[in-house]
Amino acid sequence: MKIMFNKSPHRAARVRVTDLCAGYPGRPVLRQVTAEIPALSVTALVGPNGSGKSTLLGVLAGVIQPTSGEVRHDGDRPPAFVPQRGAVGDTLPLTVRQTVEMGRWGERGPWRRLTRRDHAAVDAALDRLGVGDLAARQLAELSGGQRQRALIAQGLAQHSDLLLLDEPTTGLDPEARQTIAALLTELAADGVTIVQATHDLDTAHSADVCLRLEDGHLGVQGRTGAEPDVNTAR
The missing domain is CATH 3.40.50.300 (P-loop containing nucleotide triphosphate hydrolases)
Incomplete structure (x- = not known):
């Protein structure tokens, strides 16, 4: 292999x-x-x-x-991989922004502070997928289409x-x-x-x-x- x-x-x-x-x-x-x-x-x-x-x-x-x-x-x-149910469970108390920020963990790690470059990548992905105005909303509160766009934004944030x-x-x-x-x-x-x-x-x-x-x-x-x-x- x-x-x-x-x-x-x-x-x-x-x-x-x-x-x-x-x-x-x-x-x-x-x-x-x-x-x-x-x-x-x-x-x-x-x-x-x-x-x-x-x-x-x-x-x-x-x-x-x-x-x-x-x-x-x-x-x-x-x-960048977005599984069928996403890497985020429906019941986790995560906002849309926090969900998309997870896309930067591959470079930064889950416990390290995001850099200015990381935040810029997250902002760009949110805007590109049209969910920037939903950034503070809980993921579980979104419609199916909004949730899926947030998860795609998470993948896009990986650059x-x-x-x-x-x-x-x-x-x-x-x-x-x-x-x-x-x-x-x-x-x-x-x-x-x-x-x-x-x-x-x-x-x-x-x-x-x-x-x-x-x-x-x-x-x-x-x-x-x-x-x-x-x-x-x-």
């Missing part, structure tokens, strides 16, 4: 996965997956529950170690050029889904590579690239505009 970072800015793929196998003790999930994640694009991971979408995101994020194969990152900063999202629009109303989709498109245009697992057909169709997983195998990889099998996302 290898996880490598390549700082060359000239390669089209932000991430390359080769013959990847990964899973959990006694339960293999991903089997010989080979794929490319193009830079500066929105990639949708689709497939039925249990197909390996969350596991693949975990491997790309570095929180799940592959059992074999190779993951090559064309970049020098770790990915990574690779943002990994697990079901970022699940359970949201159509307007909230459209808002988040538009924000992700803007982030990709500004230099962030987006990878999101989704069951939502509109989200999958609006992505630049679609990867379909079936029982741990990569079924189809391609541009969504020419991808007839994207309807198997559900």
Whole structure:
């Protein structure tokens, strides 16, 4: 197993996965997956529950170690990962600002005082996701769409050029889904590579690239505009 970072800015793929196998003790999930994640694009991971979408995101994020194969990152900063329920529980008494500040812990540590640069990164992420006016609100008080934007802001505050999202629009109303989709498109245009697992057909169709997983195998990889099998996302 290898996880490598390549700082060359000239390669089209932000991430390359080769013959990847990964899973959990006694339960293999991903089997010989080979794929490319193009830079500066929105990639949708689709497939039925249990197909390996969350596991693949975990491997790309570095929180799940592959059992074999190779993951090559064309970049020098770790990915930012927003799990399906976020890294913050609904019942924790955290404000939106405190939630986004957690995105700086990777550089600063959870017990060290944030620097001026850290606060500037948090302010920029809050404003970019349109939740700056909610900074003093408790996370648990927000609507589903507002909460999800706060969690994406937490990922953005890490200043990574690779943002990994697990079901970022699940359970949201159509307007909230459209808002988040538009924000992700803007982030990709500004230099962030987006990878999101989704069951939502509109989200999958609006992505630049679609990867379909079936029982741990990569079924189809391609541009969504020419991808007839994207309807198997559900």
